[in-house]
Amino acid sequence: MRQNNVTIRLERADDYRAVENLVRESFWNVYRPGCSEHYVIHVLRNDPAFVKELDFVMEKDGTLIGQNMFMKTVIEADDGRVIPILTMGPIGITPELKRQGYGKTLLDFSLEKAAELGFGAVLFEGNIGFYGKSGFDYASRFGIRYHDLPEGADASFFLCKELIPGYLDGITGVYQTPQGYYVDDADVDAFDQGFVPKEKQKLPGQIFD
Numbered sequence: 001m002r003q004n005n006v007t008i009r010l011e012r013a014d015d016y017r018a019v020e021n022l023v024r025e026s027f028w029n030v031y032r033p034g035c036s037e038h039y040v041i042h043v044l045r046n047d048p049a050f051v052k053e054l055d056f057v058m059e060k061d062g063t064l065i066g067q068n069m070f071m072k073t074v075i076e077a078d079d080g081r082v083i084p085i086l087t088m089g090p091i092g093i094t095p096e097l098k099r100q101g102y103g104k105t106l107l108d109f110s111l112e113k114a115a116e117l118g119f120g121a122v123l124f125e126g127n128i129g130f131y132g133k134s135g136f137d138y139a140s141r142f143g144i145r146y147h148d149l150p151e152g153a154d155a156s157f158f159l160c161k162e163l164i165p166g167y168l169d170g171i172t173g174v175y176q177t178p179q180g181y182y183v184d185d186a187d188v189d190a191f192d193q194g195f196v197p198k199e200k201q202k203l204p205g206q207i208f209d
Helices: 013-027 037-044 102-116 128-134 185-192
Strands: 006-010 056-060 063-068 070-077 082-088 121-125 144-146 158-162 173-176
Touching: 006 102, 013 037, 013 063, 037 185, 056 102, 063 102, 070 121, 082 173, 102 128, 128 158, 144 158
Parallel strands: 082 121, 144 173
Antiparallel strands: 006 056, 056 063, 070 082, 070 173, 121 158
């Protein structure tokens, strides 16, 4: 996609380091002191569930400003079926351009392409205040539960969007996070040594220690 001075295209191998640095800048000290998302994306590119056809970067005036990616996963339905779906992220915009509409543009483009490829639904963890503007709703309203979450616990972070209308009709079950998202803190710290040092800070609103 090319619109005005913004381009969205597939990521290339020569983008990898710049994308990892962008993700690091975007997520640093947001959800935890430091971040792990730059290592996560480094690992996921080699995961069999990684969808290379949905691995996007966004450029403004030729400069990398954003990225998004998708992974294949499943819902383990209560009736025994295994329902193929997608999960998404990390999705990030360079910090100085956040809250200016670039994230939504990248998100909407990515979802449109996922629908064109025939995927039925996307489930992932996010803020309904932002993602609701692109058609996401609480996954609980689709009858889908987050794995390992105790009954009655707050699941408002767990969101869903059908790409094929009715794809989840008649389905209840448990969403499974791809194993590639689980990384060891020691491996994250070792990987982070290859980047410019940044201070880890404990800030209000972080959800992990």
